[in-house]
Amino acid sequence: MSKTKLDEINRNIYDIKNKDEYDFKIKKGLTPEIIEEISKQKNDPEWMKEFRLKALEVYNKLELPTWGPDISELNMDEIATYVRPKTGLSNSWEDVPDDIKNTFDKLGIPEAERTSLAGVGAQYDSEVVYHSMKEDLIKQGVIYTDMETAVREYPELVKEHFMKCVPVYDHKFVALHGAVWSGGSFVYVPKGVKVDIPLQSYFRLNSPESGQFEHTLIIVDEGASLHFIEGCSAPKYNKVNLHAGCVELYVKDNAYLRYSTIENWSKNMLNLNTKKAIVGKNAKMDWVSGSFGSKISMLYPMSILNGEGAKTEYTGISFAGGGQNLDNGFKVVHNSPNTSSLVNAKSISKNGGKCTYRSLVRINENAKNSKSSVSCESLMLDDISISDTIPTNDIRTDEVEFSHEAKIGKISDKTIFYLMSRGMSEEDAKAMIVRGFANPIAKELPVEYAVEMNNLINLELEGAIG
Amino acid sequence: MNNIKLNETPVRTSRNFNINNIKLENIKVPEQISEFENITITGDTSKTNIEQNANKIDLVYGLSKDFINQVNTQSNQKLKLTIDSKKNSQTQMEFNFDEENNTLVENIEIIAKENTRSTIILKYLSEEEVEAFHNGIIRVNAKENANIDIILINLMNTISNNFIAIQNTLENNSKVNYYIIDFGGKNSVTNYYSNLIGENSQNTLNTIYLGKENQLFDLNYIAEARGKKSNINIEVQGALKDNAKKHFKGTIDFKKGCKKATGNENENCMLLSDTAKSIALPMLLCSEEDVEGNHSSSAGKIGEKELFYIMSRGFEQKEAMKLMVRAKFNKILDNIQNQELKDEILQEIDKRID
Numbered sequence: 001m002s003k004t005k006l007d008e009i010n011r012n013i014y015d016i017k018n019k020d021e022y023d024f025k026i027k028k029g030l031t032p033e034i035i036e037e038i039s040k041q042k043n044d045p046e047w048m049k050e051f052r053l054k055a056l057e058v059y060n061k062l063e064l065p066t067w068g069p070d071i072s073e074l075n076m077d078e079i080a081t082y083v084r085p086k087t088g089l090s091n092s093w094e095d096v097p098d099d100i101k102n103t104f105d106k107l108g109i110p111e112a113e114r115t116s117l118a119g120v121g122a123q124y125d126s127e128v129v130y131h132s133m134k135e136d137l138i139k140q141g142v143i144y145t146d147m148e149t150a151v152r153e154y155p156e157l158v159k160e161h162f163m164k165c166v167p168v169y170d171h172k173f174v175a176l177h178g179a180v181w182s183g184g185s186f187v188y189v190p191k192g193v194k195v196d197i198p199l200q201s202y203f204r205l206n207s208p209e210s211g212q213f214e215h216t217l218i219i220v221d222e223g224a225s226l227h228f229i230e231g232c233s234a235p236k237y238n239k240v241n242l243h244a245g246c247v248e249l250y251v252k253d254n255a256y257l258r259y260s261t262i263e264n265w266s267k268n269m270l271n272l273n274t275k276k277a278i279v280g281k282n283a284k285m286d287w288v289s290g291s292f293g294s295k296i297s298m299l300y301p302m303s304i305l306n307g308e309g310a311k312t313e314y315t316g317i318s319f320a321g322g323g324q325n326l327d328n329g330f331k332v333v334h335n336s337p338n339t340s341s342l343v344n345a346k347s348i349s350k351n352g353g354k355c356t357y358r359s360l361v362r363i364n365e366n367a368k369n370s371k372s373s374v375s376c377e378s379l380m381l382d383d384i385s386i387s388d389t390i391p392t393n394d395i396r397t398d399e400v401e402f403s404h405e406a407k408i409g410k411i412s413d414k415t416i417f418y419l420m421s422r423g424m425s426e427e428d429a430k431a432m433i434v435r436g437f438a439n440p441i442a443k444e445l446p447v448e449y450a451v452e453m454n455n456l457i458n459l460e461l462e463g464a465i466g
Numbered sequence: 467m468n469n470i471k472l473n474e475t476p477v478r479t480s481r482n483f484n485i486n487n488i489k490l491e492n493i494k495v496p497e498q499i500s501e502f503e504n505i506t507i508t509g510d511t512s513k514t515n516i517e518q519n520a521n522k523i524d525l526v527y528g529l530s531k532d533f534i535n536q537v538n539t540q541s542n543q544k545l546k547l548t549i550d551s552k553k554n555s556q557t558q559m560e561f562n563f564d565e566e567n568n569t570l571v572e573n574i575e576i577i578a579k580e581n582t583r584s585t586i587i588l589k590y591l592s593e594e595e596v597e598a599f600h601n602g603i604i605r606v607n608a609k610e611n612a613n614i615d616i617i618l619i620n621l622m623n624t625i626s627n628n629f630i631a632i633q634n635t636l637e638n639n640s641k642v643n644y645y646i647i648d649f650g651g652k653n654s655v656t657n658y659y660s661n662l663i664g665e666n667s668q669n670t671l672n673t674i675y676l677g678k679e680n681q682l683f684d685l686n687y688i689a690e691a692r693g694k695k696s697n698i699n700i701e702v703q704g705a706l707k708d709n710a711k712k713h714f715k716g717t718i719d720f721k722k723g724c725k726k727a728t729g730n731e732n733e734n735c736m737l738l739s740d741t742a743k744s745i746a747l748p749m750l751l752c753s754e755e756d757v758e759g760n761h762s763s764s765a766g767k768i769g770e771k772e773l774f775y776i777m778s779r780g781f782e783q784k785e786a787m788k789l790m791v792r793a794k795f796n797k798i799l800d801n802i803q804n805q806e807l808k809d810e811i812l813q814e815i816d817k818r819i820d
Contacts, residue, residue: 065480065481066478066481067477067478067479067480067481067486068478068479068480358479358480360480360483365740365741368740378750378752380752380754380755380757381755382755383722383754383755383756385753385755386751386752386753387750387752388477388749388750388751388752389748389749389750389751389761390477390479390747390749391747391748391749391763392479392480392483392485392745392746392747393744393745393746393747393748393763393765394483394484394485394743394744394745395735395737395743395744395745395746395765395766396743397737397740398737398738398739398740398742398766398767399740399767400737400765400766400767401766402764402765402766403762403763403764404746404748404761404762404763404764405760405761405762405763406748406750406759406760406761406762407759407760408720408750408752408757408758408759408760409757409758409759410755410756410757
């Protein structure tokens with residue numbers, strides 16, 4: 001049987017690089033002076049400036065992780081932490097400069113926005129340059145704005161929640177984020193409001209050596225519901241680029257939040273992102289995550305089930321090609337009775353890529369009658385790739401139902417044979433099996449709203465199999 | 467009194483998960499090792515040559531450098547077993563800890579020659595009041611076509627410390643089957659490593675553990691498939707009552723070139739009290755495409771329905787619980803041919819659950 005040739009996809013349409021134009025770029029390295037400078041540029045209130053300085057202190061104290069992918073190539077002094085695009089905040093698409101617009105056009109953002117997306121907060125480098133929202137959402141009292149504006153206009157709400165879910169002590173890159181964060185989205189959905197169309201935010205990274213430290217803060221108040229979509233794509237550069245964003249989600253009692261992400265950073269990116277949700281009584285938090293790009297990814301979204309009857313689901317796929325090391329997974333802590341979690345993780349490795357599923361399920365003493373079920377599957381498309389599964393299951397009470405299962409393997413010869421006996425070529429058979437493998441994740445994505453994101457998956461899979 | 471860090475996993479995960487190693491406080495690691503004479507060896511010793519000259523070794527994993535070093539420099543038993551029998555030869559070694567013999571630092575080397583078939587039983591017992599210390603290394607080298615069963619039974623009391631490091635090398639077509647009955651020790655820490663270098667080599671590891679009071683079990687099992695069509699099977703069944711705690715770290719590592727290798731790992735923990743704790747890290751590492759690897763892990767209390775059913779047949783709750791635990795463990799114990807030994811283990815299960 002001939003071996004299927006698996007070519008890398010042409011990523012040029014994502015690796016579009018604009019001329020590096022910026023009007024302010026802070027000198028390299030991190031000192032309190034630089035943090036103060038950033039704070040001044042951002043017009044931060046005093047409390048935020050103090051917060052940033054405190055986070056810097058923590059950053060200097062914490063050590064780099066002693067586990068996971070090797071990130072020693074990262075030289076923080078080399079990465080300028082703040083780049084502001086030439087344009088300020090715009091509220092209409094026409095005002096956005098042409099070169100930025102062109103890049104977004106190629107990524108399909110205006111299309112999506114014009115058709116059915118409720119709002120777009122597109123982040124270009126470190127500032128939100130474009131922002132719009134449908135009238136009816138505003139009428140319902142939904143707040144969807146960039147993070148800087150939120151700090152100024154909704155100080156109480158922000159102060160109460162900002163980096164409380166993800167404290168700066170969590171790890172070194174969170175502390176760094178706290179010190180230099182810039183841009184990002186803020187969403188508040190008032191009590192009982194059901195936002196029936198997804199909100200989408202699209203991130204791009206464009207300046208060499210610049211990190212992206214966007215902060216996303218979403219509060220879904222009691223009984224409310226929301227679907228938020230986050231997608232990432234970045235141009236390619238030779239030097240190491242860092243993404244250390246932070247996502248904080250508060251799902252209050254009886255609320256529902258679905259957070260969908262497609263990460264498609266270019267292959268020189270270190271994606272060290274932190275995402276965490278606090279889930280209230282009878283509330284539900286769903287994560288849908290697709291990880292395709294970046295050189296190194298360390299991403300473990302986390303749900304903390306604090307309220308009785310809280311639920312969470314994680315559906316994720318990682319696709320690592322040559323030179324990629326995607327260390328992804330999920331963390332859940334059950335802190336109350338009758339909570340439940342369901343995890344379905346998949347990974348595909350090819351061309352020497354490495355996928356790792358790393359996770360934590362912790363069921364604490366008081367989480368009686370809780371349930372957790374974890375399933376991970378890994379597909380190896382050749383014999384030069386690597387696939388690891390490293391799950392930690394920490395069960396601290398007896399009244400639980402916990403199960404975990406994982407599988408590693410290649411595409412079964414029998415299945416290929418079966419499909420070929422039905423008249424398919426070997427390539428088509430393999431492509432079909434891989435698509436089928438990824439389907440449980442693909443179908444969770446809102447196809448009708450985010451065509452562009454689904455294309456990323458299809459393109460990657462089609463390109464991979466030919 | 468020492469604070470020690472042992473049993474590192476082959477791959478680290480987040481430090482916050484508290485599973486990369488085990489830190490033990492106030493462990494009495496004896497500096498002067500006196501004689502240990504309470505050994506009873508039974509069985510067909512004519513087919514198995516036993517000498518006191520096991521070689522020094524540097525283990526690939528082991529518990530820690532210090533523990534390996536203690537065995538290499540201070541061992542009070544250096545047993546080298548050479549098996550040369552085509553018919554199943556059985557050897558049983560019983561180590562009894564008492565007042566005089568309370569420290570055992572042993573180095574056991576087992577060489578199963580080509581085409582041999584053997585069973586080795588290693589049993590560790592201790593008197594109730596004796597605070598014993600056991601640090602042992604067991605190495606098995608299974609040559610071509612050798613087939614060896616090792617039954618390791620730890621029935622020490624719950625105030626002693628039990629540390630064991632195992633290293634197996636499997637050549638072509640060899641089979642190494644372990645049955646580990648891990649019941650004793652205040653702390654029972656095991657490092658198990660199998661290197662399946664041979665084609666068609668097979669390694670099975672069946673463990674049952676039963677924890678009570680404040681017992682802690684730290685099991686770090688690592689099996690690396692290198693040979694083509696090699697096969698690994700790890701089955702762990704355990705039960706924890708009172709404040710007992712268990713860390714299970716199981717790694718199946720498919721190395722490049724181990725085409726058509728298969729690996730299965732299953733771990734189940736029955737929680738018999740709401741203060742017992744179970745942490746599991748079942749790892750699958752894979753750098754070869756043409757393999758099949760599965761693992762599953764589960765934890766929870768004994769099913770209420772099953773308990774109710776047994777109780778409706780006239781059993782008391784404790785008896786019903788015992789039956790359930792025995793039923794789970796029997797899956798593994800059934801593989802032990804020696805009925806006398808099996809009965810002894812079953813009695814011990816009842817005793818420890820009471």
